[in-house]
Structures are given as C-alpha cells and as structure tokens.
Amino acid sequence: MMRFARRWLGGDNETRDVIVVLAAALLAWEVGVRLFQPSPLILPAPSAVFAAFLETPGLFMRNLGFTLGMTCIGFVLAVVLGIGLAIGIVYSRFLERTVYTLLVALNSIPKVALAPLFVIWMGTGPEPKVAIALMLAIFPIVIDMVLGLRSVDPDMLHLARVSKASSWAVLTKIRFPCALPSLFAGMKVAISFALVGAIVGEFVAGSRGIGFQILVAQGQFDTVRVFVSLLLLGLVGTILFFLVDYAERLCLPWHVSQRARHERSTERG
C-alpha cells in the first residue's frame, strides 16, 4: 500500500496531475463559497451543485445524451464532408477558386448568428442542431486538411512521378497519410466546436438537451441547475477532446509529436 502510494505520488503521472489540479480547483471553490458566502443565485458551492445533480440524475443524463448525440453526428458528418471537400479543393483548381474562397469568406462571419436561419429552414427537431454543429466543426477540418494535403515534400511527388504513380496512388500512399497530423489538429478544434454548435441549436429552438436545460433553469433563476449543466458540458467536452487525442496516438505512432511521448514512456520503462 505504502509502495503504491509512493509510486503514485512520485514520478511523472499524467492522470494523477489532472486529478490533483481538478480536485484543487473544486476545493478552492468550495472553501471560497463557505468563506465569503455569496448569494446562491450568484455562485452556489460545488457540494450544492453535486447535490442538485443527484436529485434528478436521470433527467440530466437523458438531456446530456441528446446533446452528445447531436454533437457526435455533426462532428462525424463534418469529418467525412470536410475530408472530401479538402481533397476536392487540392485536386481541382475550380473547386479551390469557388468552394475554398467561399468557405474562407463564410468562416469570417459569426456562424452562431446563422443559427435562427437553420431553425426556419429545418424546424425545431434534431436536424438544425446537427446542421449547426456540422457547420461550426467543418471549417477547421477543411482548412487544416487542405494545408496537410499540400505540405508534401516536392521531391516525394517527383519520386512518385518517376515511378509512374497514378493520382490515386499519390493520394492514398503519400498525400493522405502526410495530412493526418493536420487532420487530427483540425479535429481537436472541431470536436469542441461541434459541442458549441449543438448547444447553440438547443438555445435557439429546442425542447431537449443540456442547452435547453440551461435555458429552463435560467428562466427559473435556478443557478444551481445551470451549474450542473455547465459542469456536465465541461466534463463531456474534455472527454470528447481526449478521445480524439487518443485516436491520434493510435493512428500516428510515427509522428514527431508522438515520438517524444513514446521515448519518454520507454525511458520510464
């Protein structure tokens, strides 16, 4: 037991560091609230937030599940469509001039402001939520993927030409694997954007989801339940981000950013 505790406390342990930091933050929050006694309408204590969650855990989890579903569907669609668009843009001058220019122009307007439009077009069901999540998530994916597909060593392409490689072989054997690190960088940004999109969709018109729960609680000045929703969102957002991070490690063991990690873990033995 002592030996386990010593090993856990000494040395380099990523999970432990994260847990310690989060626990310290919650503790500081709890102590701060008890010391300064702000109105619970302004800032409830974390213990009160936890208690509120335990009152109706089923309700929160059902709504969280809905939001999570919208987020994931929007994200997956954004990845599939984004990769397709990026390949089209890299291989076609016409698509580069039209679609890419349009995307960059669209990216510079605040997309959240378009959310009401989606409700007019698609109603108040799941469709506008997925659409808004997709719209927010697709930009970083397309832009990073285009960059990745283009950042191939020109001599590598020369080699492919000398070996009479087809465009398909160049795409699958060189460009696509070369672009994977950029794609994952885009996906890490996109997963958080997709969650934002789903919540915005629920804000604008919804009857389900964590975004809707926040609106209802706000209407009742039920600050505690707003905080329950926010903490759940934070938790889910973090888990989603680390899932993408984990997928990256599985897919790119060869990449520079992963090698250092690999070497560190082998040194530790």
Next chain:
Amino acid sequence: MTSPAPAIAAMPYVSMDQVGKTYSSSRGPVAALADINLDIQPREFVSVVGPSGCGKSTLLKLVAGLENVSSGHVVVGGKPLDGPPDRLGVVFQRDVLLDWRTILDNVLLSIEFTRKPRADERERALALLNRFGLGGFEHRYPWELSGGMRQRASICRALLADPELLLMDEPFGALDAMTRDDLNVELAQIWQDTRKTLLFITHSIPEAVFLSDRVVMMSKAPGMIVDTIAIDLPRPRRLAVRDSAEFAGYVHRIRHHFAELGIVKE
C-alpha cells in the same frame, strides 16, 4: 558480360542537344541553362560539378522528365522525352523516406506505386538492404536511423526496380565527411557490379573525380558546360586512389579551370 555491338555502343543512352531552360520570374525571363550538349553512353558514370545555382539540378530534372526543356531536345533510351522515361531511378539530396513506413516498405514503394510487389521483389529488396549494410533494420522506421543509413535506404529504393538509368542529385551533400566517404566507396562498388548508366550531380570535385568516368564542369548564370574531363583512373577504385598523384592532378586541373573562370578562388 557480352560486349555491346558497335551500333549500340555508338548510340548514347542520354543525349542532350542544344538544350536550354528559361524560367519566367517577376523580373522577366531567367535563363537557367543554355546550349547544353551532353551525351552519356550506356553504362557510363558521368558527374556534373559546378557552383551553387549553376543549374545542375535543373539539368537532372530535365533528364528525369520532371521539367520540360525551353529549347533543344533530350533523348533517353532512344526515345524523345515526354514525361519521365521508363526504367529510371532517382535519388535526391533529401532521402524523402515516408515516416509511417518501415525501411523495407519504403524501398518497396517505387513498385507499390503501380502494383503490389511480388515475393521475389521483397527478396530483392531485402538483399539490397543487406548489401548496403541495412540488414536487420528492414522493420525499423526511418526516424530511428542515421542520415547515412536513410540515404542508403533511398538508394536501395531507386535500385529496386532495376533501372537502366540512375540519376543522383547531390545525394551525399547533407552527410558528414566520413559517412560520405563510406557511401562513395559503396556507390563505386555497386556501380561496378551493376553498370547502370549514371548521372551524378555534386559540388564536390574530389567526389566527382573519385566516382566518374567523365566529369562535366558547369558555370553559372546561365548554366553552361565549360569543359568535360575524362577520368582515367583504374577501377575498382578504393579510397586510397585519392592519395595518388593522378587523382590530385585531376582535382587540381578541374579546380584550376574553375579558378581561371573566376568561379572559385585558388
């Protein structure tokens, strides 16, 4: 070895006739190469030396069919060039190995671009790797290997498809002096054994003299051939040949010629 028939011997494998290459830039056209006449005989080892920016890499890209000539003609293997010629292998200064493929898979890549490698081709790749001292490293990744080993792997990749013509663009330019010596000896040996037609670009005069049958000297802006010197040193060549008076004589002659042209200081 059968001796080639006179008719074939008379026909160069690579023939550049009045070749010029002009690039357009924002300040107007820039002549990179002008009036290049160069014949390379089958199984001949020809090096091109010249200062940076003399267009020697451009010359290689023209022979590789990676760029089009602005004027003149290039004929490779009896056919006027239209894109990269058949049975060509190229080695660049950077090894351009793919990080996500093992050394063996990188060597097989030149075949994999067009079809699935056969079992005997895998065997050949392993034999080549062995020959270049990379036996046991075939399942390692490029980033686990030193610069010299990586460049050896990229030479194996170029040799795997058994090319008729091998083009090398300053392949040892990024390596340290000792590794470079090793690779010079290994290349001289493999050329001796396989007798590829070889066009070798370098900025090192001793390297060119050590390896070549003929050394082509280029001047810059625009790149032109100023002289061609036949190197009549015995083969097979070992590093010791560099201590001989003949070797020093060739190096001196080329350097002196460059000095006369004001390209290098003596």
